[in-house]
Amino acid sequence: MVVPYGYEGGVSYGRGTAGAPADVIAASHYLELYDEVLDDEPCRVGIATVVQPEIPDTPDAMLASLEETTAALLDQEKFVVVIGGDHSITTGYVRALAKRHNHFGVLQLDAHADLRDSYAGSALSHACTMARIREITDRTLQIGIRSMSVEEARLAKSTDLSLCTMHRYRRGHFDLEAELARLPENLFITVDVDVFDWSVIASTGTPEPGGMLWDEAMEILETVFHSKTVIGFDVVELSHRESDPNSAFATAKLIYKMIGMRFIGREKAP
Template sequence: MASHFLAGEIQNAKPENATFHVIPVPLEASVSYGAGTAAGPEGILTASRQLELWDGTSVPANFGIHTADPVDCSGKIAKTLDRIEDAVAYALECEAMPLVLGGEHTVTLGALRGMKQARRKFGVVQFDAHADLRDTYEGSPYSHACVMRRATEDLNIPVFQIGVRALCEEEAVYRQKNEIPHLDARQLHLKGIPTHILPSDFPDRIYISFDVDGLDPSVIRSTGTPVPGGLNWHNTLTLLERILENRTLIGADVVELAPQSGDHASDFAAAQLVYTLLGLYETP
């Protein structure tokens, strides 16, 4: 595992002195097509060595980034989720913003449990090619295909979905029945990015869950299920900026990178996305 985020450019800050905690979670337990998500965190950390510290408006690295030890993903998934929850809760205890590096999308459930410990209302904005609203998949309620079902049904967290373009009938019915707001990829293509994206009653505190397959394969190809017709880079930046206008980013994850030999562009794009998210955090 590469030593830490932006290694070679900055020191790994002490957890109590850092504004950001980057938490690697190399989980690969329920991938259903292309494999390799266990190597995702390492791919992002390695690629981060090539990032510029100036992000176009500021230098997020100046506020201190602590990269935690990778979460132990051995054994039963329930134990792994507990460890993720503890790591995120610790970041919040340190008054830092947690950013989890996946691993498969299931890691988000552990992160959201950790966020819930703060007992402050928040909503999840999910960037994804898939709805991830199945109740079970391949016999497990903890599959990557079920993570947003667990968030909405088990944790009672409101979710807004962006970029979806592949979902099953069960998910479509569940989404309609539960009135889960969304801005799907086809709608974005036909109508463009609206000025106001989130409903007025959506929580002010925002957790971003970013499955990299939400981006078009021309941006990131190294992922388990690259679906055509996804978001381009600059539209994604605009979406993030408009989502967070008059709202507060409190945490995030970047998941489902599956590095492939010869495709360092995907790893770099994922690392750039991580740093972009750090730059959108309003530091105290």
């Protein structure tokens, strides 16, 4: 079940995330249904999109609203995909999962560490998402990071966080399978599209150079979906831009592929 949730009250730089879910849904109508890697059509598992709920203006109310929305779908035993919206929304979904799973981990694909306890006077900024998530579960893995404060870097080192920078990843100094083995079987994935190189997705509020290429991301995700039981995911931080339909299309294809990996790819895993 796909939940569009175009909140952008937690952004700190570029805007446009409010319009992103509609862009992704519109682009999804033009995706080819057949996936050449899976040799199947992910749509056959059944994909439905709910009407975007009314989104409150305040961060606390927003999180409560998204928690309630995702919880209601989880109660119906739906697999929920949330399309953001800025990254601050993720905490609401994770809160709902925490009431249904005693033990789960979170994988973050992102250019930013998002470990600040507070940013610009708010503990619910998109720059604080992983700090809030780690208050719910400390079993986390962060991949693709290439922008963080000195305080975040020191925190990661002092607490031995599983955090892989793009610099480290590109030099082959990261064992994904070993890191996944440290995580629980149940895993939630949050994808901030600024993890990607601009040649893949350019329209995002806090862009960083040097991101993942498409095939790099697909290789990581295939390994994750084969290794773990993914209990949900969100894709956040796309920005609406009239001049860039490519980014919305790439995001729609990313979501479609992840759904395929979850339900069809796992069936075909060796």
